[in-house]
Amino acid sequence: MKKKQMVAGTRSTHWVAAVATTCIAALCLGLATAPMQQAYATDTTTHTQQQPTSESSETTSNQPAEPDPGQSTDSGQSTETNPSQPTGTGQPTETNPVQPTNTDPSNGAINVYAAAHTWLGTPTGEITAITARSDGAMRTYQHGTVYWSANTKVHAVASNIDSCYQKHLQVLGFPVNDGMKLNGGTSQAFQNGQIHWSPRTGARFTTGAIQQYWSAHGWENGWLGWPTGDELTVKGGASQTFQHGVVFWSNSTGAHAVKGGILSEYAHIAYEQGKLGFPVNDGMKLNGGTSQAFQNGQIHWSPSTGARFTTGAIQQYWSAHGWENGWLGWPTGDELTVKGGASQTFQHGVVFWSNSTGAHAVVGTTLSKYAAVRYEQGKYGFPVEDQTGPSQKFQNGSIAGCGKIGYQNPAGFFQMSSCNVSVPGGAFGYASPSKISINANRDQVVNAFISRAYDYLGTRYVWDYAMQPGDGVDCAGLVMQSLYATGMNLQDYNPTAHWYDPWHSHDANNMSNDHRFLHIPVSQRQRGDLIFYPGHVAIYLGNDQVIEAMPPRVRIANMYAGNRHPTGAARPFI
Numbered sequence: 001m002k003k004k005q006m007v008a009g010t011r012s013t014h015w016v017a018a019v020a021t022t023c024i025a026a027l028c029l030g031l032a033t034a035p036m037q038q039a040y041a042t043d044t045t046t047h048t049q050q051q052p053t054s055e056s057s058e059t060t061s062n063q064p065a066e067p068d069p070g071q072s073t074d075s076g077q078s079t080e081t082n083p084s085q086p087t088g089t090g091q092p093t094e095t096n097p098v099q100p101t102n103t104d105p106s107n108g109a110i111n112v113y114a115a116a117h118t119w120l121g122t123p124t125g126e127i128t129a130i131t132a133r134s135d136g137a138m139r140t141y142q143h144g145t146v147y148w149s150a151n152t153k154v155h156a157v158a159s160n161i162d163s164c165y166q167k168h169l170q171v172l173g174f175p176v177n178d179g180m181k182l183n184g185g186t187s188q189a190f191q192n193g194q195i196h197w198s199p200r201t202g203a204r205f206t207t208g209a210i211q212q213y214w215s216a217h218g219w220e221n222g223w224l225g226w227p228t229g230d231e232l233t234v235k236g237g238a239s240q241t242f243q244h245g246v247v248f249w250s251n252s253t254g255a256h257a258v259k260g261g262i263l264s265e266y267a268h269i270a271y272e273q274g275k276l277g278f279p280v281n282d283g284m285k286l287n288g289g290t291s292q293a294f295q296n297g298q299i300h301w302s303p304s305t306g307a308r309f310t311t312g313a314i315q316q317y318w319s320a321h322g323w324e325n326g327w328l329g330w331p332t333g334d335e336l337t338v339k340g341g342a343s344q345t346f347q348h349g350v351v352f353w354s355n356s357t358g359a360h361a362v363v364g365t366t367l368s369k370y371a372a373v374r375y376e377q378g379k380y381g382f383p384v385e386d387q388t389g390p391s392q393k394f395q396n397g398s399i400a401g402c403g404k405i406g407y408q409n410p411a412g413f414f415q416m417s418s419c420n421v422s423v424p425g426g427a428f429g430y431a432s433p434s435k436i437s438i439n440a441n442r443d444q445v446v447n448a449f450i451s452r453a454y455d456y457l458g459t460r461y462v463w464d465y466a467m468q469p470g471d472g473v474d475c476a477g478l479v480m481q482s483l484y485a486t487g488m489n490l491q492d493y494n495p496t497a498h499w500y501d502p503w504h505s506h507d508a509n510n511m512s513n514d515h516r517f518l519h520i521p522v523s524q525r526q527r528g529d530l531i532f533y534p535g536h537v538a539i540y541l542g543n544d545q546v547i548e549a550m551p552p553r554v555r556i557a558n559m560y561a562g563n564r565h566p567t568g569a570a571r572p573f574i
Contacts, residue, residue, distance in 0.1 A: 105129055105137040106148035113146055113154045120144050120156060132170045149174040152191065161188050161195045164203035168230070172205060182220060201226040201243065210240050210247045213255035224257060237278060239271070246271075253278040253295065262292050262299045265307035269334075276309060286324060288412055302411070305330040305347065314344050314351045317359035327408030328361060341382060343375070347411060348404070350375075357382040357395065364403020364419055364438070366392050388439045404487065406439040409574050414516050416445055416573070417487030428495035430468050434487035445486050445573050446528035452485035453478060453539050453547045453554075461551045464505050466495035475537050476507035478549040479530060482539065483572060508537040517570035525569050531559055532568040540569070 104110070104127050111127075114120050121142025130136035136149040145162050148154040155175040157165050165172065165188075173191025180187055185198030193207030198220070204227035206214060220226045225243030232239050237250030245259030250272070256279040258266050272278045277295030284291055289302030297311030302324070308331035310318060324330045329347030336343050341354030349363035352375070360383040362370050376382045381395030391400040402419035409415055418438040423431045435448040455469045456478055466477030473481065480493055493511075497504040504510065511517065512532040525531065527542040538548035538559065546559045559566060 103127075105135065106154060109154045110137060110139050110146045110148050113148075113156065114139070114141060117146075117156055120146065130169070133173065136174060147174055152176050157188060158186070160197050161186065161203050164195050164197075164205055164230070165190070168205050171207065185220065185226065196220060196227060198226045201228050204228065204230050204240075206240065207231060208238075209249045209255045210238060213247050213249075213257070214242070217257070223259075234272060237272065248272055248278050250278045253280050256280065256282050258283070258292060260290075261301040261307040262290065265299050265301070265309060265334075266294075269309060275311060287410060289324065289330065291324075300324060300331060302330045305332050308332065308334050308344075310344065311335060312342075313353045313359045314342060317351055317353075317361070318346070321361075321406075322408075325410040327363075327405055329411040338376060341376065348408070348415065352376050352382050354382045357384050360384065360386050361405060362392065363387070363405055364401050364417065366399050366401030366403060369399050369401055370394075386439070389437070402434075402487075403438055404436075404440075407441045407445065412516070413518060413574060414483075414488050414490060414572065416440070417489070419487055421484045421487060421489050423494040424496040426496060428466065428499050430466075430481075430495060432468075432481045432484040435485045436487060442573055448485050449482050449528055449573070450539065450541065450547070453482040456481070456549070456554045457547070457556070459549075459554045461549050461553055464499050466498050473549050473554065475549045476511065478547075478554060479511070479537055479539060480507070486573075488572070506535070508532070508535055511537055511570070512568055514570075517572050518574050519568065519570045522566045522569045526571070528571075528573055530570045530572060531566050532570070533564055533566055 106127070114123070123139055123141050125140040127137055127139045130138055130147075130149075133149070135151075136147065138145055138147045144156050144158040145166075146154060146156045152174040155178050157175055158179065161179065165175075172193045172195070175188060175190050177189050179189075182196070182198075185196060185201075187194055187196045193205055193211060195203050195205045196219075197203040206227055208231075210231055214222070214224060214227070217224055224245050224247070227240060227242050229241040237248065237253075239246055239248045242257075245257045246263060247255055247257045248271070249255040258279055262283060266274075266276070269275060276297045276299070279292060279294050281293050283293075286300075286302075289300060289305075291298055291300045297309055297315060299307055299309045300323075301307040310331055312335075314335055318326070318328060318331070321328055328349055328351070331344060331346050333345040341352065341357075343350055343352045346361075349361045350367060351359055351361045353359040354376070362383055366387060370378075370380065373379055380397050380399065383392060383394050385393050386405055387401070387403070388405075390402070391398045402417065404415065404417040404419075407416075416436060418434055418436055418440070420433045421431045423429055432452055435452065436445055440448070456473060459469050460472050461474060462472035463474050464477070465472040465474055466480045467473060468481070476493075477495070477498060480490060480495070480498070483490060493504070493507060498507055499505075511530065517530065520529070522531070525540050527540060529540045531538045531540050531546055536548070536550075538546035540546055540559070541556070544559050545556060547554065547556050550557070
């Protein structure tokens with residue numbers, strides 16, 4: 001019995017000893033494990049603080065560091081791994097908290113940057129490798145995304161720009177700065193371009209030659225304003241819309257902008273994919289309008305005619321006759337393809353072209369008669385020559401008429417014609433007949449003007465008269481009737497208005513301020529110019545001589561006779 005008790009006691013003693021030993025071991029193990037866990041959390045923070053990889057920011061020891069999303073500081077929870085870093089086994093793995101696995105390509109730089117830029121807010125995603133481009137990573141936050149690459153380091157892209165950037169990341173590359181505030185918006189630079197944002201236009205990217213063009217013209221503060229669309233790849237090149245125009249680029253033409261009325265016309269004919277192709281210059285200002293050249297033609301715009309394109313043989317004809325400053329004036333319609341050829345309307349005529357006849361203009365009353373028989377589709381066919389006399393030849397006959405080709409005043413000034421001027425009828429319904437041919441040059445026009453003035457020598461001076469020779473004229477009436485001899489329609493100046501309208505009773509003064517005549521310094525006067533004095537006008541003959549209606553009759557005199565001095569001069573034939 002005692003032996004059994006001793007054995008039992010011994011067993012009890014051994015059991016107690018074993019339990020005690022186990023408890024002591026467990027206690028020791030717990031004491032050993034707690035410092036290891038604390039050391040891991042401390043090491044993670046210290047590594048982030050002491051070894052930042054971002055060149056754009058540093059954290060101080062009192063700034064909290066964000067834990068690596070691939071690690072857990074809670075030994076009681078399972079450890080998550082970065083999805084961009086597979087384990088290779090295809091099975092969940094346990095991570096030794098003492099030796100964590102680094103799944104952040106930026107080596108903590110993204111977290112360091114975010115800690116220093118609190119405007120980003122809290123993270124909304126994990127650190128993720130960027131597969132569209134090599135060696136890069138990103139992490140999304142409440143108000144933007146932080147990007148890292150080995151070449152550009154770490155930069156944030158705010159949400160307003162990031163939505164555009166993520167669509168074009170592969171084109172633009174990684175951000176190279178943190179963006180900047182602009183007057184009315186923001187911008188940010190990337191490896192291969194920029195993104196600009198404004199409240200009205202949103203975020204749009206620019207790159208390459210189009211961006212260089214925009215930069216050279218003042219960025220968003222220049223005349224183009226903000227981009228309103230991203231760069232668009234088109235057949236043969238690219239284009240991009242801005243607030244005040246569109247920039248087009250091709251390898252052979254470079255980058256050029258098109259704007260305003262010319263852009264509207266260009267759009268109407270399918271932009272660069274239409275018959276004109278890409279622009280080859282930025283356009284130019286003209287007297288009374290603008291123009292722009294393209295690969296296969298031009299577009300011209302004026303306030304009165306709008307924008308019209310010209311191309312091919314008709315454009316060459318127009319160019320040979322002085323463009324918009326020639327007798328045809330501005331185009332008033334686009335080139336029209338017709339059966340057998342083409343035609344185009346201008347301010348002072350229509351140009352017709354066929355392969356067999358070439359390009360020729362039809363003007364004046366000849367054009368009116370041609371129109372009445374359906375132009376080139378009618379019995380006459382296409383014109384085969386320009387009109388030089390009283391009639392014009394066509395494929396199937398001739399049409400008589402008057403008008404003016406060749407020398408002509410620019411648009412905006414009074415025009416000459418071989419047609420007679422029509423004036424209101426009645427007692428003062430006389431207008432001198434035109435004395436010029438349809439193709440008269442400037443010298444012939446000036447001679448006709450002065451010749452008609454000579455017809456009035458000795459005619460009595462009568463205030464506000466503009467009658468035929470021998471009946472009476474005043475100074476403005478003499479000028480009026482002499483200009484009619486060149487077929488010049490003076491519009492509101494006419495014999496009836498000169499007599500009845502009080503305002504037109506002072507037409508000498510009115511002419512001196514009328515910009516439908518080209519005003520020049522008196523020192524630059526030429527034969528055929530008008531010389532103005534207070535309440536008086538004379539016709540310059542040369543050598544300081546003028547012909548004028550001065551009481552009591554029309555005479556030739558020295559322009560300084562009676563110690564008078566001219567106040568101005570104008571050129572009716574430019």
